[in-house]
Amino acid sequence: MSTDTGVTTSKSASSAAGERLLEVEHLTVKFPTADGLVNAVTDLSYGVARGQTLGIVGESGSGKSVSSMAVLGLHDPRRTRIEGSIRIDGQEVIGLSESRLRKIRGNSAAMIFQDALASLHPFYRVGKQLSEAYGAHHPKASARDGRRKAIEMLDLVGIPQPDRRVDDFPHQFSGGMRQRAMIAMGLINDPSLLIADEPTTALDVTVQAQILDLLGDLQREFDSAIIIITHDLGVIAEMADEVLVMYAGRAVEYGATRELLTHPEMPYTWGLLSSVPDVSADPDARLLPIPGNPPSLLDPPTGCSFHPRCVHVDKVPGDLCSTSTPELTPGGRGPGHLKRCHLADPDRIYATEVLPEIAPDLADGSATPAPSTATPSTTPPTTKEA
Ligand SMILES: Nc1ncnc2c1ncn2[C@@H]1O[C@H](COP(=O)(O)OP(=O)(O)OP(=O)(O)O)[C@@H](O)[C@H]1O
Ligand code: SF4
Numbered sequence: 055m056s057t058d059t060g061v062t063t064s065k066s067a068s069s070a071a072g073e074r075l076l077e078v079e080h081l082t083v084k085f086p087t088a089d090g091l092v093n094a095v096t097d098l099s100y101g102v103a104r105g106q107t108l109g110i111v112g113e114s115g116s117g118k119s120v121s122s123m124a125v126l127g128l129h130d131p132r133r134t135r136i137e138g139s140i141r142i143d144g145q146e147v148i149g150l151s152e153s154r155l156r157k158i159r160g161n162s163a164a165m166i167f168q169d170a171l172a173s174l175h176p177f178y179r180v181g182k183q184l185s186e187a188y189g190a191h192h193p194k195a196s197a198r199d200g201r202r203k204a205i206e207m208l209d210l211v212g213i214p215q216p217d218r219r220v221d222d223f224p225h226q227f228s229g230g231m232r233q234r235a236m237i238a239m240g241l242i243n244d245p246s247l248l249i250a251d252e253p254t255t256a257l258d259v260t261v262q263a264q265i266l267d268l269l270g271d272l273q274r275e276f277d278s279a280i281i282i283i284t285h286d287l288g289v290i291a292e293m294a295d296e297v298l299v300m301y302a303g304r305a306v307e308y309g310a311t312r313e314l315l316t317h318p319e320m321p322y323t324w325g326l327l328s329s330v331p332d333v334s335a336d337p338d339a340r341l342l343p344i345p346g347n348p349p350s351l352l353d354p355p356t357g358c359s360f361h362p363r364c365v366h367v368d369k370v371p372g373d374l375c376s377t378s379t380p381e382l383t384p385g386g387r388g389p390g391h392l393k394r395c396h397l398a399d400p401d402r403i404y405a406t407e408v409l410p411e412i413a414p415d416l417a418d419g420s421a422t423p424a425p426s427t428a429t430p431s432t433t434p435p436t437t438k439e440a
C-alpha cells in the first residue's frame with residue numbers, strides 16, 4: 055500500500071477499537087533549570103491499544119523521549135514537574151513510588167533506549183545484565199535459567215555466537231550489537247507495553263528489518279502495545295497503526311497512519327514529508343528542508359509554536375498564528391484525525407501547493423504512486439534533523 059507521497063504503508067488505518075493499554079492525558083513535563091523552566095512536553099494526550107503500534111515522530115528536541123520516559127516514571131521527581139495522567143492497564147503511573155514503578159518497568163512495560171551505550175552498565179557482562187533483568191521479574195528463576203534466557207534473547211536479536219558473547223562486557227560489543235542487546239533487554243520479560251526509542255538507528259538495513267520484524271512478532275504473540283519513536287517516516291509507514299507528530303513538546307497532528315500520511319493537514323507534517331529523501335520515485339520531486347530551527351523550550355514562541363518557520367502563516371487572517379495557540383481538533387476528514395493549525399482548508403493547500411512540489415507525478419495524477427519497498431526506509435530525513 056502506498057500513500058500519496060510514496061511512503062509505503064503495510065498496516066491499515068487503526069480502528070483503535072481495542073482496549074487501550076496506555077492512556078496519556080494532558081501530560082505536561084517541565085524541567086526547572088538554572089536558565090529557567092524548560093517546557094519539554096505540554097498538554098499531550100494519546101493512547102495505545104493492545105496489539106496496536108503508535109509511531110511518534112518529530113524533529114530533535116520535540117519531546118518524544120521526555121514524554122515516553124514519563125510513561126515509565128523515569129524522571130527524577132526532584133528535578134521534574136509532571137502533571138496530567140498516565141495510566142498503564144488502568145494503573146495511574148504519576149505519583150507512584152519507585153518500588154511500584156520498578157514492578158511495572160520491565161514487567162508490564164519496558165523501554166528500549168535511544169542511547170544503548172549509556173543504558174548498559176559498563177562494568178557488568180551483557181549476559182549478567184540480561185539475566186538480572188529476567189530474574190527481577192521471575193524470582194523463582196535460577197542463575198542458570200537467567201543465563202539460558204539471556205543466550206536465547208541474544209540469539210533472537212541476531213547476536214552471533216550468543217553462548218560465547220553472553221560473557222562479553224558492553225565495550226566488547228559493536229554499536230549495533232549493543233543496540234540489539236538493549237532490544238533483548240526490553241523484550242526479555244515479554245512486556246505488554248514496549249516503547250522503542252529510535253531502536254534501529256545504528257543498525258544496517260538488514261538488521262533493522264530483522265528488528266522491526268521481531269517487534270512485530272512480539273506484538274502478534276503477546277498482543278503487546280508498541281510505541282515506536284523514530285525520525286524515519288518509512289518505519290512509521292511500515293510499523294505504525296497510528297501516528298503522533300510532535301513539535302516543540304506538543305502533539306500537532308494525530309491520526310491513523312494511512313490517513314495522516316495521505317492527507318496531512320498540518321504544515322509541520324508537510325515539512326517532515328517534504329524532507330524525506332525517498333518520498334517519491336519522481337525524479338522531479340524536490341527535497342525541501344523546513345526553514346529555521348526548532349524553538350527553545352525555555353521560551354517557546356507565542357501562538358502556534360511553529361509560526362516562525364511556517365510558510366503558510368499569510369493564509370491565516372490577521373496575526374492569529376503568532377498570538378493564539380491552535381487547539382488540537384478534528385480537521386475536515388473526521389473525528390479520528392486531529393491537527394493543531396488555524397488553516398481553514400489544509401487539504402486544498404496540500405493538494406495544490408505542497409504535493410506538486412514534493413511529488414509532482416502524484417499531484418497531476420499522471421503517474422501511479424511510487425512503488426513500495428519490501429523493507430522500511432532506513433535513511434533518516436537528514437535534511438532537517440538537528
Ligand atoms: N533533564 C532535562 N533537563 C532539562 N531539559 C531537558 C532534560 N531532558 C530533556 N530536556 C529538554 O527537553 C526537550 C525535549 O527533549 P527530548 O529528549 O524529549 O527530545 P526528542 O524529541 O527525544 O529529541 P531527539 O530526536 O533528539 O531524541 C529538549 O529541549 C531537551 O533539551
Ligand atoms: S497555525 Fe499558522 S503558523 Fe501554525 S502551522 Fe498553521 S498556518 Fe502555520
Ligand SMILES: [Mg+2]
Nearest residue numbers: 118119120168
Ligand atoms: Mg529522543
